[in-house]
Amino acid sequence: MEALGRHILVEFYNCSPELMNDVVHIEKSMVEAAETAGATVINSTFHHFSPYGVSGVVVIQESHLAIHTWPEFGYAAVDLFTCGDSVNPWVSYQFLEKAFKASHGSSMECRRGQMGLLDRKDFNIDALRNTQAKPYDHPVKFTRDVWFTERDENIALSLKHDGQLYKKESPYQKVEVFATQAYGNMLTLDGMVMCTQKDEYVYHEMITHVPMHSHGNVKRALVIGGGDGGTVRELLRHENLEEVVLVEIDALVIEACKEFLPETASAFGHPKLKLLVEDGIKYINECKDEAFDLIIVDSADPVGPGEGLFTAEFYSQVYRCLTANGIMVTQSESPRFNANVFAEIYDCYKGIFGPDKVHCYLAAIPTYPTGTWSFSFSAKGNAHPLQFDKEKAAQFSVEQNLKYYNEDIHAAAFALPNFVKQLLKK
Ligand code: SAM
Numbered sequence: 002m003e004a005l006g007r008h009i010l011v012e013f014y015n016c017s018p019e020l021m022n023d024v025v026h027i028e029k030s031m032v033e034a035a036e037t038a039g040a041t042v043i044n045s046t047f048h049h050f051s052p053y054g055v056s057g058v059v060v061i062q063e064s065h066l067a068i069h070t071w072p073e074f075g076y077a078a079v080d081l082f083t084c085g086d087s088v089n090p091w092v093s094y095q096f097l098e099k100a101f102k103a104s105h106g107s108s109m110e111c112r113r114g115q116m117g118l119l120d121r122k123d124f125n126i127d128a129l130r131n132t133q134a135k136p137y138d139h140p141v142k143f144t145r146d147v148w149f150t151e152r153d154e155n156i157a158l159s160l161k162h163d164g165q166l167y168k169k170e171s172p173y174q175k176v177e178v179f180a181t182q183a184y185g186n187m188l189t190l191d192g193m194v195m196c197t198q199k200d201e202y203v204y205h206e207m208i209t210h211v212p213m214h215s216h217g218n219v220k221r222a223l224v225i226g227g228g229d230g231g232t233v234r235e236l237l238r239h240e241n242l243e244e245v246v247l248v249e250i251d252a253l254v255i256e257a258c259k260e261f262l263p264e265t266a267s268a269f270g271h272p273k274l275k276l277l278v279e280d281g282i283k284y285i286n287e288c289k290d291e292a293f294d295l296i297i298v299d300s301a302d303p304v305g306p307g308e309g310l311f312t313a314e315f316y317s318q319v320y321r322c323l324t325a326n327g328i329m330v331t332q333s334e335s336p337r338f339n340a341n342v343f344a345e346i347y348d349c350y351k352g353i354f355g356p357d358k359v360h361c362y363l364a365a366i367p368t369y370p371t372g373t374w375s376f377s378f379s380a381k382g383n384a385h386p387l388q389f390d391k392e393k394a395a396q397f398s399v400e401q402n403l404k405y406y407n408e409d410i411h412a413a414a415f416a417l418p419n420f421v422k423q424l425l426k427k
Pocket of ligand 1: 195196280305
């Protein structure tokens with residue numbers, strides 16, 4: 002008999018007690034189990050009980066997956082509930098059995114909402130949506146309550162969105178674009194926010210105009226990463242530039258941004274731009290000495306394909322490829338969100354460029370974890386971030402109608418709070 006949904010009641014036995022108590026692992030596994038089965042994840046909420054045990058739910062467009070664990074017995078009770086035929090819950094079963102290192106599982110499938118027992122009600126669907134459910138003084142429009150959440154163990158950022166516009170797996174990462182309600186279209190890689198239409202200008206104006214005005218005569222610039230296009234868009238505002246080379250490893254990032262973040266990707270057709278889809282590490286290793294006046298490392302976090310972009314080997318190659326008065330600028334993570342990585346990479350820069358040649362500056366980026374983000378400025382020669390032509394910078398900011406960068410922000414960004422100075426041991 003046809004049914005509305007499939008409900009599989011699962012019991013996993015002899016799972017690892019540690020895993021049964023690891024709320025982060027369990028949530029990640031349950032979300033991936035849903036996605037692997039072809040489901041669209043809407044939201045997830047998980048709770049870690051004291052002293053042990055985990056409970057949680059993953060809401061999917063096709064219903065939900067739920068779990069409760071008893072680490073002391075190495076046991077997990079799981080509900081896999083799906084409606085429609087697009088999702089096969091047994092795929093989630095197999096995924097979780099491996100993820101929880103269960104010796105075995107038992108299961109029972111129930112068909113929920115058997116059609117033969119149901120009478121379809123004649124109702125007006127719009128009325129359901131526009132119901133004056135509560136005593137509001139205005140009609141209430143029920144919208145789809147769908148949230149994208151980027152989180153780590155302790156911090157999460159959620160953005161309400163109207164749907165996923167793009168979702169593809171590349172050989173390097175999961176590339177997605179969401180239509181957020183507050184920040185426009187948003188590019189994420191492996192579930193981490195890369196840029197949004199509403200605040201990308203902060204990152205892209207600060208990672209470019211600070212070094213461009215500090216150097217004053219950049220002819221050739223190299224961008225490693227930056228496949229969204231925002232960094233080269235800003236660089237190519239500077240007419241004296243002769244060539245910009247962009248080396249992005251993932252063609253899907255460029256494809257997604259051309260279609261769904263067109264303002265950010267607006268300079269991909271620029272005549273001075275040389276766009277290469279290859280690994281930036283391979284490119285820099287094969288690059289000639291002193292080839293660039295400015296090298297910008299516009300990478301994602303030090304995970305996946307970007308991990309190698311946070312190493313002494315890589316930065317030493319960057320140093321070699323800079324002209325005598327060249328500058329390297331990198332996105333250097335958040336001194337709040339990942340203080341250890343932040344402190345380590347600055348030690349690394351100083352080891353290569355010299356302790357007095359490395360400077361840190363900050364910017365406020367609302368959709369990045371904690372909203373406080375940093376950039377590093379390392380000079381091979383005598384360039385100094387606070388020795389720049391303020392009038393020229395002011396004029397440029399007005400002429401280019403910039404939304405964040407100006408001569409005052411340029412200088413102020415290097416004024417660091419004490420906790421950051423502590424991290425940099427200044
Ligand atoms: N603003 C973002 C941030 O701070 O997280 C970074 C944006 S940009 C999209 C990062 C880009 O670096 C991604 O498109 C990623 O594919 C690219 N990338 C990562 N590793 C790379 C590598 N080894 N060579 C070239 N590009 C790389």
